[in-house]
Amino acid sequence: MNQLAKFVSSICPATQNEAPPRKYGFRFDQRYNAFNERKNAFARLGIADPFFVPHDGVNNSTTKVDGREFINFASYNYLGLSGNKRVEAAAKAAIDRYGTSVSASRVVSGEIPLHRELELALANFLGAEDSVLYVGGHAANVSTIGHLFGQNDLILCDALIHNSIVEGCKLSGARRLSFRHNDLSHLEKLLQKHRPHFERVLIAIEGVYSMDGDIPDLPHLIDLKKKYDAALMVDEAHSLGVLGSSGRGVGEHFGVDPRDVDIWMGTLSKSLASCGGYIAGSREIIEFLKYTSPGFVFSVGMTPANVGAALAALKLLEEQPRLVETLQQRAALFLESAKSKGLDTGSSGGTPIVPVVIGDSALAVQLTQRLLLRGISVHPIIYPAVENHAARLRFFIAADHSEEQISYSVATTAEEYDRLRAGGRA
Template sequence: MSVLAGDLREKLVKRFAARRETGEVTSAPSPSAASPDIDQFCRFDAFPAYRQIVSSLQSSQPALAPGQGEGDFASYDYLGLASDPRVREAAKQAVDQYGSSVSASRLVAGERPLLRELEAALAEIYAVDDALVFVSRYAGNETTIGHLFGPRDLVVHDQFCHLSVLEGVRLAGATRRAFPHNDLPALEKLLAGARGDYERVLIVADGLSPVAGDICDLPGLVALKQRYRTFLMVDDAHALGVLGEGGRGSREHWALAGDDVDFWSGSLGHALAGAGGYIAGSRALIDLLKYSAPGFVYSVGLAPAMAAAAREALRILGSEPARPALLRQNARQFLAGVHAQGFATGACAGQAVVPLILGDSGTVLAFAEHLAGQGIQALPLVSPAVDECQARLVFCIHHGHGAESLERALAALASARQRVGVKP
């Protein structure tokens, strides 16, 4: 406010003071219905967000096609199960038995045995009491954080966390602080200075980062959680099906007890070939969410086909440990190939996500467009999603990416580098 003119600053201060005293939201007078300016407040094409979208679409953007099999490096079907005949058949049978929708909140008339079977399987993966599935990962994260935390609480999260985490904090009215990606000393410094100012504190991090392709130091996070008496949420959306000898995610990778983490969060729409999200944890946590979280209580239950697809994907994951092993082998091969071409990949662990840090948004978009023209689809991450100097093109490696498809992608990258160039 120090940059505002004195009279305007004084008016704003008085307005905020009045709001505190009365508890009412004050605002500038609205235009009357007869005002010629009223059109801007009742037209979607006058929304500033719409104008920004139009401007973005008119600028130079890569023409990305839908997923193209072996040329698809942009989707999260890490285990190649979305088109597996067994998964498709399970989804079809669920529709035949239960219909296309459960058609009600699960607390009213939408409960189905299939949903509880899926939740029990997820709880077993994480060695915890129970789990709860939501219609989306976004809804699961947002409603869990928004419901269980409040204005007297603090949420500290890795800078690359999913937007659903940030929106959950906003819904909760809690204080939010970000710490640099995977920087535990910075996180501890933050906790040491702020823990005493709040009632509940939640730490949030990704098991496997979809932005950096590296693995969080989960034992270190557990130690900080215990030292500073906080809650810990690990978003395993990109780790389940990838990390661990059997692809069972972060808990298996680090050989931790299930209750070392308070909230195991994840997606049914990545390696598990369905759609939806989940939260796994203690009986008390799941009961709290099941019977009082608005995003669950007031939502129609997960569609039977999606639950059946995810349940079958979990069964296949348990019976075919070679599948995640081949995925990781493909990722390491691709990572070695991009390193041989001189691309920077940061701390990428070579598990499933391989980022090429190209240094500015224009270069990233030019690379994506060139690759799309050769049938290769990758994910451009540009400012403001990441800092401009950290703009990157992300490749998601799949179980089905054979040596030929990996070599084709590497050849397309070499061609793009020659044509576009890379910022030194």
């Protein structure tokens, strides 16, 4: 032991009675070991790890990996606006004027005029009184739910609700119960049984479910929320710019009054080609969140480039509803073609998320790798993200996918899947 080490151990009891590494080393953590086990399974099966593969260029209907071009079904750039020249120019202009960071929370000195412009534009587009921006969609859900609800409240979530809502529920300390996916009679039973025992009840759903590509029965949910005096929150991450004739989302799709939903949430990272999240609703909720929600107050404001890009994308969406029409037409084409080839598309319907259910995680990964060899990039969704029997390939369709790209990709998927099941070689 050198002099310094002797000195440190003489004055620091913690180093004298050092605990054996098993006590604190993260590599001994049970969850880490379980994760590592799953990760190593790829190597054992002789399959390359499908995660964190770097793409080159814009992630739109095509992408480049290792210098090779692929037809791309792995990005939620639904309207192709990431990569759009006007959106890029707006992001660059915002950087030129305001820099790359607003360098403070908006509450103190991070506010720039673009923030409020985007909040008002979003509220106007959605038919809400006001909206508030967060730096991420995930952060928007965690912070909003975590802040608005508490121990005396109940949150009823669809069983397939996104992780960000689950995390928000945990943070809030409210009781969380799940109802079977899109099963509103189950939801009603839970409301009948539990409503009287809680102060406030929130029903949390998505406008389009991100794993299955199906849509909730929003008018019925509104009836239930009114009948049981509950609040309703809709996460529109995958329905903004996607559903409704002008892309206003699931509310427009069903023609409901936007004021019948208490909390509209959405992300800027999908149709709006940026990064960030929003909450839209009544003036009171938004004002309360802006002054008190920790994920807003104690976090930096959205970057100038991201606000500029989202504003430009929203303007384009308003000016060009044809984009939404094309997206819906391409999504319908993909679904019809997949069904006609006998692929199991689960409950997907009328949305640009089409799962091809394989029912086995290893097989799903193998199929994606065969498709890569045929020039198609699509991501496997495997255990533990879904149950093994529900393992799938998830296709995101975009407005800029051509009809030819869709026909080729569906036919190739069916062909490679048949070969794989028959035990054939790639």
